[in-house]
Amino acid sequence: MEKELACEQRTRQAGEGEGRHELDRDAETGLGVVDIQRIEKVYRKLDFRIIPAFWTLYFLCSAIRSNVGLAQTMNLAQGHDLASELNITPKEISLGLALFYVCYVIFDLPSNLVMTRLSPRVWMSRIVIAVGIIGSCMAAMKAAWSFYLLRLLLGIVIAGMWPGMAYYLTLFYPPSRTGKRIGQYFTAAQVSAAVVSLVSAGFQKMDGLQGLVGFQWMFLLYGLVTICLGIGLLWWLPDRPLPPGETPERTRLDKWIPQSRPALTGEDALIHYEDLTRVYRRPRWTVKDLWHVVTDWRVWPLFVMYFGVVGVGIGVQNYATVIIRGTNPNLTSIQLSLLAAPIWIMDLIAILLVTPFSDRFHRHRALFFSVPVCIQIVGLLMTTYAGSIANPWPRYGGLLLIGFGLGPTVPITMTWTNEIFQPRHGEVGVAAASALVSGLGNLGSILTTYALFAGWPTDARQGRKQYRNSTLVMVGILCLSILSAATMTVLLRHFGNGPNAKQISSGSSTSEGEVGMVDGAARRELQERGFGRLWWSRR
Numbered sequence: 001m002e003k004e005l006a007c008e009q010r011t012r013q014a015g016e017g018e019g020r021h022e023l024d025r026d027a028e029t030g031l032g033v034v035d036i037q038r039i040e041k042v043y044r045k046l047d048f049r050i051i052p053a054f055w056t057l058y059f060l061c062s063a064i065r066s067n068v069g070l071a072q073t074m075n076l077a078q079g080h081d082l083a084s085e086l087n088i089t090p091k092e093i094s095l096g097l098a099l100f101y102v103c104y105v106i107f108d109l110p111s112n113l114v115m116t117r118l119s120p121r122v123w124m125s126r127i128v129i130a131v132g133i134i135g136s137c138m139a140a141m142k143a144a145w146s147f148y149l150l151r152l153l154l155g156i157v158i159a160g161m162w163p164g165m166a167y168y169l170t171l172f173y174p175p176s177r178t179g180k181r182i183g184q185y186f187t188a189a190q191v192s193a194a195v196v197s198l199v200s201a202g203f204q205k206m207d208g209l210q211g212l213v214g215f216q217w218m219f220l221l222y223g224l225v226t227i228c229l230g231i232g233l234l235w236w237l238p239d240r241p242l243p244p245g246e247t248p249e250r251t252r253l254d255k256w257i258p259q260s261r262p263a264l265t266g267e268d269a270l271i272h273y274e275d276l277t278r279v280y281r282r283p284r285w286t287v288k289d290l291w292h293v294v295t296d297w298r299v300w301p302l303f304v305m306y307f308g309v310v311g312v313g314i315g316v317q318n319y320a321t322v323i324i325r326g327t328n329p330n331l332t333s334i335q336l337s338l339l340a341a342p343i344w345i346m347d348l349i350a351i352l353l354v355t356p357f358s359d360r361f362h363r364h365r366a367l368f369f370s371v372p373v374c375i376q377i378v379g380l381l382m383t384t385y386a387g388s389i390a391n392p393w394p395r396y397g398g399l400l401l402i403g404f405g406l407g408p409t410v411p412i413t414m415t416w417t418n419e420i421f422q423p424r425h426g427e428v429g430v431a432a433a434s435a436l437v438s439g440l441g442n443l444g445s446i447l448t449t450y451a452l453f454a455g456w457p458t459d460a461r462q463g464r465k466q467y468r469n470s471t472l473v474m475v476g477i478l479c480l481s482i483l484s485a486a487t488m489t490v491l492l493r494h495f496g497n498g499p500n501a502k503q504i505s506s507g508s509s510t511s512e513g514e515v516g517m518v519d520g521a522a523r524r525e526l527q528e529r530g531f532g533r534l535w536w537s538r539r
Contacts, residue, residue: 311444
């Protein structure tokens, strides 16, 4: 009785305060009523621990993955570009770029499933260290075969990184709040593309130093820094959260691996446990559970959405300098590198603008996805038809629009995947679905890197129509992405997104029809946050 009176008193005090906050009642930890701002403070602590590490690792891994695009035009006048040094044709470069994505598609799902069985922290560190090693080795490429081999190996070792990061977030955050955070560390790819383009101008000045050409220095130094980061992640990234009072089991192998500090301690850990109880109750998944995820029709519209936007994104990332050079052949290699940077600055701006609102209005993910895709289509049409030989800059303006439109689309697709599959299938649902969407979606990357641009010889001929067919194909796959987003919205409204009965916690009193009320975060996710608790709505 005293406890109930105390809880009621605390509720009145919180409600009568100047800022009237939402409240959540704790059913298990004895914390009584938890102020929503107190919960937000816990998630901000997690942000400081996880997001900077993810941002840094994604920055470096993106640089190593995409540096081949810059290497094609670095020190071109001196004959020290990638094609000249390796004595390979543009078609062979396209093949090497595509081989990376073939391995990425094949190994994405197995890598993510392994992460659910092992320590996510250790597995992520393994990926980053391996990417750094392969990246460093790319400085030693001397012929086509070594280029093909290292691109294959890079695809194998980096597989699972991007969907693994999305899965890792769902261990600490409600799915509806992952969009902004995925967007935050996804900006690393855009900053990486911009910074690497700018820094490549400096690497070109190092051409010939110690017998290495400019792009070799670029691969070597980025690779070494990435290895150091991967080792440091073993100490910095937190492992999966455990219920209060539990300690992690240490195997013989774990004795040789550094331990990291818990993500949260004390009252913060108790609040997080109550707010996101679902991630602490993780039954061991089976092959049958995995099969239910793979055969869930909801995977396939998400896959088509991802296929279009990631195909265009990778195509522009790998061929931005080539496309710019096609619009103005008089530009130098350093000018090309500098002009590529603003494309990704526009991308970054769009991510920071759109993804926070897509979380606040999470029932309208399709709209927040489709509008930026339409902007991409306008940009592609401008890149194809705008301007003239005397004034090619409107075509460059089209590339800036493409960059802006690309920004929010990938984070929104991955967040929507988390939102749909965690309630339905739990941990294996997030791990498998995000890997399937990301892995199979990168078939779009194979299309744009191998079949389009330099991979389409008749389309690569110099002149006003250069790459016209390639850009029109990309317009087509973006239209498919919009159609898939609309289809997903209609089907979800018709069939719903009811949870799998296996996901109902045996320790919960919640019935099957009320499974969405399992924890505090799930209760809040029943309503959109909208514009609530933004700076202009606070007193």
